[in-house]
Amino acid sequence: xxxxxxxxxxxxxxxxxxxxxxxxxxxxxxxxxxxxxxxxxxxxxxxxxxxxxxxxxxxxxxxxxxxxxxxxxxxxxxxxxxxxxxxxxxxxxxxxxxxxxxxxxxxxxxxxxxxxxxxxxxxxxxxxxxxxxxxxxxxxxxxxxxxxxxxxxxxxxxxxxxxxxxxxxxxxxxxxxxxxxxxxxxxxxxxxxxxxxxxxxxxxxxxxxxxxxxxxxxxxxxxxxxxxxxxxxxxxxxxxxxxxxxxxxxxxxxxxxxxxxxxxxxxxxxxxxxxxxxxxxxxxxxxxxxxxxxxxxxxxxxxxxxxxxxxxxxxxxxxxxxxxxxxxxxxxxxxxxxxxxxxxxxxxxxxxxxxxxxxxxxxxxxxxxxxxxxxxxxxxxxxxxxxxxxxxxxxxxxxxxxxxxxxxxxxxxxx
Numbered sequence: 249x250x251x252x253x254x255x256x257x258x259x260x261x262x263x264x265x266x267x268x269x270x271x272x273x274x275x276x277x278x279x280x281x282x283x284x285x286x287x288x289x290x291x292x293x294x295x296x297x298x299x300x301x302x303x304x305x306x307x308x309x310x311x312x313x314x315x316x317x318x319x320x321x322x323x324x325x326x327x328x329x330x331x332x333x334x335x336x337x338x339x340x341x342x343x344x345x346x347x348x349x350x351x352x353x354x355x356x357x358x359x360x361x362x363x364x365x366x367x368x369x370x371x372x373x374x375x376x377x378x379x380x381x382x383x384x385x386x387x388x389x390x391x392x393x394x395x396x397x398x399x400x401x402x403x404x405x406x407x408x409x410x411x412x413x414x415x416x417x418x419x420x421x422x423x424x425x426x427x428x429x430x431x432x433x434x435x436x437x438x439x440x441x442x443x444x445x446x447x448x449x450x451x452x453x454x455x456x457x458x459x460x461x462x463x464x465x466x467x468x469x470x471x472x473x474x475x476x477x478x479x480x481x482x483x484x485x486x487x488x489x490x491x492x493x494x495x496x497x498x499x500x501x502x503x504x505x506x507x508x509x510x511x512x513x514x515x516x517x518x519x520x521x522x523x524x525x526x527x528x529x530x531x532x533x534x535x536x537x538x539x540x541x542x543x544x545x546x547x548x549x550x551x552x553x554x555x556x557x558x559x560x561x562x563x564x565x566x567x568x569x570x571x572x573x574x575x576x577x578x579x580x581x582x583x584x585x586x587x588x589x590x591x592x593x594x595x596x597x598x599x600x601x602x603x604x605x606x607x608x609x610x611x612x613x614x615x616x617x618x619x620x621x622x623x624x625x626x627x628x629x630x631x632x633x634x635x636x637x638x639x640x641x642x643x644x645x646x647x648x649x650x651x652x653x654x655x656x657x658x659x660x661x662x663x
Contacts, residue, residue, distance in 0.1 A: 293334060293335040293521050294332050294333070294334050294335070294515065294517050294518045294521055295332065295333050296330070296331075296332060296333075296542075297326050297330060297331050297332065297333045297535065298330045299326070299327055299328055299329065299330065311455055311456075311463070311639060315365075315635065315637060318616065318635050319365075319384055319635050322367070322392055322393045322616075322635060323367070323386060323390050323391060323392055323393075323551075324391075325393045325535065325537065325549070325551050326535045326551070329537045329549070330537065330538050330542075331517075331535050331536050331537040331538050331544070331549070332515060332517035332518075332535070332536050332538065332544060333533055333534070333535055334517050334520060334521050334525055334533060334534040334535075334536065335521070335525075335533055336525065336530050336531055336532050336533050336534075337525055337526045337528070337529045337530050337531070338526070339529065340529045340530065340531035341528065341529025341530075341531070341559050341562075342529075343372065343375070343376065343377050343555060343558070343559070344375070344376045344377070345376065345377055346372075346373060346374065346376030346377055346378045347376075347378060348378060348379070349371065349378045349379050349655070349658050349659065350658045352658065353379075353654055353655060353657070353658025353659070354379060354658075356651060356654045356655075356658075357369055357371075357379055357381065357651065357654075357655065358381070360647070360648075360651045361381055361383050364383065364384070365384070365617070365634055365635045365636055365637065366383050366384070366617075366632065366633070366634050366635075367382065367383055367384045367386040367392050367554070367633040367634060367635065368380075368381065368382045368383065368386055368388075368392070368554040368631075368632070368633045369381055369554075369630070369631070369632050369633075370554050370555060370557075370558045370630070370631045371628070371629070371630050371655055371659070372558050372561070372562055372628070372629040372630075372631075373626065373627055373628050373629075373659050374627050375562055375627075377558075378659065379655075380554075380555075382554070384635065386554075386633070388553060388554065388555060389532070389553065390553065391532065391533075391534075391535060391551040391552055391553055392551060392552070392553075392554065392618075392633040393549060393550070393551045393618075394548075394549070394550050394551065394552070394557070394614050394618050395548055395549065395614030395615045395616065395618055396498065396501075396547065396548060396612070396613060396614040396615060396618075397550075397557070397612040397613065397614040397618050397619070397620060398501075398536075398545070398546070398547060398548050398549060398550045398614070399498075399501045399546070399547050399548075399601040399612065400564075400601050400602050400612035400620070401520070401524060401550065401560065401612075402501055402504050402505050402508070402516070402546040402547065402601065403443060403501075403504065403580055403600045403601030403602065404523070404524060404564065404568060404571075404572060404576075404580075405505075405508050405516060405519055405520060405523055405524065406439075406443060406504055406507070406508055406600070407568065407571070407572030407573060407576040407580065407600070408519065408523040408571050408572055409507075409508050409511050409512055409519075410572070410573055410576075411571065411572050411573045411576075412512070414508075414511035414512045414513075415439060415507070415508075415511050417439070418438065418439045418440040418443070419438050419439070419440065420438065420439050421435065421436060421437065421438060421439075422434050422437050422438065422439055422441075422442050422503065422507065423435050425439070425507045425510050425511050426475075426478060426503065426506055426507055426510060428474070428475060428478040428479070428482060429478060429481070429482055429503075431482075432481070432482035432483075432484075433447070433448075433449045433482075433484055433485060433486040434447060434449060434481065434482070434503070436490055437449070437490045438490070438491075439507070440584075440600075441490050441491055442500055442503060442504060442507070443504065443580075443584075443600040443601060444494070444584045444585055444598060444599070444600060445494055445495060445496060445497050445500055445585075445598065445601075446490070446491050446492070446493065446494050446585060447490055447497075447500060448486055448487060448488035448489050448490045448491070448492060448493055449481075449484050449485070449486055449487070449495075449497070449500075450484055450485050450486065450487040450495075451484065451495050451496075451497040451499060451500075453495075453496050453497060453498060455615065455639040455640060456639075461480075461484070461497075461499060462498050462499070464480070465477065465480045465481070465498075465499050465502070466539060466540070468480040469540065470540055470541050474541070475506055475541045475543065476539045476540045476541045476543070477499065477502040477503060477505075477506055477539060477541070477543065478503070478506060480499065481499050481500075481502075481503055484499075494585045494598060498547040498548060499547065500547075501546045501547030501548075501601060502539075502545060502546045502547045502548075503546070504546050504547075504601070505543060505544055505545065505546020505547070506543060506546070508546070509543060509544070515543075515544060516536065516543070516544035516546060517534070517536045517544050520534065520536070523571050524560065524563070524571075527563065527568070527570065527571050528556075528559045528560050528562070528563035529559055530552065530553075530556040530559055530560075531553060531555055531556060531559070532552065532553040532555075532556055534550060534551070534552050534556070535550065535551040535552075536549065536550040536551075537549035537550070548614075554631055554633055555631075557620055557631040557633070558620070558629055558631040560620065561612075561620040561621075561622050561629035561630075561631060562629050564577055564581070564620075564622060565622050565624060565627065565629055579599065579600065580599045580600035580601070580602055580610075581599050581600075581602050581604060581608070581609075581610035581622070582597075582599050582604055582608070582610075583596070583597025583598065583599060583604040584597065584598065584599050584600065584604075585597050585598040585599075607623075607625060608624050608625065609621070609622060609623045609624070609625075610622055615636075615639040615640055616634060616635055616636045616638075616639055617632065617633075617634025617635065617636040617644060617648065618632065618633055618634060619631070619632045619648070620632075621652055623656065626656065626659055626660075626661065628655075628656065628659050630652060630655055632648065
């Protein structure tokens with residue numbers, strides 16, 4: 249594994265952005281290593297949420313929503329899609345008020361929010377709030393959808409399954425935990441290769457192509473006892489030996505969700521209650537969408553409050569003690585895949601479903617401008633919720649990165 253110590257948070261963020269700002273494929277420098285079926289409502293802290301009258305929207309339809317529709321609906325996805333509601337922590341983590349950021353830094357954030365497509369920004373340093381502001385008539389008690397930010401949470405639940413002994417080794421074949429993949433291109437792919445998206449299985453992640461894999465995977469209609477995600481993913485061909493090529497694949501994070509559900513023998517949302525919601529001290533309830541097999545969608549589509557995204561970032565910053573194996577985030581937030589060979593990407597990479605930056609910094613990102621960015625050296629967490637005009641846009645990403653660099657400079661040292 250290549251490490252990039254000594255580079256600043258500013259330089260780490262200078263070229264990062266949403267998925268489209270990264271190469272969609274890269275050579276690997278890796279360390280060895282619809283109608284929804286009705287179901288009984290769960291009791292206790294996790295319950296099934298079903299929109300009135302069921303659902304007549306496909307998941308990919310979100311990509312076709314116009315700006316006004318997204319602005320209205322990103323804060324209430326439970327009205328359109330089925331999922332599991334998870335109760336907040338019995339003892340939420342208090343976020344104390346910290347020293348406000350310098351006036352110039354706060355003014356830069358205010359100016360960024362004045363664009364009109366930012367729902368909220370929170371900056372934590374040393375676990376205290378140094379900046380918090382909302383836009384778009386969004387507020388601290390409301391939830392906002394995350395898109396691929398969910399990938400990093402699903403990865404953390406994989407770490408919890410390893411710590412609990414449900415997943416015996418990251419070197420195990422994926423098919424050990426997902427029998428439906430036996431005989432497919434995933435048969436010899438390891439859990440770690442799935443976590444780093446280096447399976448070598450062919451995939452098209454285009455958000456503008458209606459025939460892409462990311463658009464088509466939820467069109468598969470599972471039969472009785474079948475998994476919707478598995479039924480699609482097992483049909484995909486191999487394009488490279490496992491471990492030799494990185495390709496960004498939402499479908500593979502969905503498989504991680506299936507793997508964790510199978511291994512832990514419970515819904516991903518139920519496991520998240522024990523391993524994320526309670527330990528991180530989430531203040532509000534969490535909503536996580538499900539597919540036609542009533543599995544939580546591991547690669548997407550959970551909704552939380554802005555403060556709770558920041559709490560998740562703080563939980564990861566502090567190492568997820570007692571939930572994931574010791575040193576899990578040292579590996580998960582490190583460049584297991586190195587993008588340095590791609591033009592302009594020196595020092596950047598991909599870990600276990602976290603984007604990684606020079607200097608040990610890492611982050612979670614989702615389309616339309618959702619992000620959690622973590623700087624361990626500065627003890628800094630920045631959570632941003634947005635409604636960008638496009639699902640992914642390099643110019644928008646670069647503007648956000650300039651803001652993050654200004655926040656880093658204004659925050660100064662973390663200790």
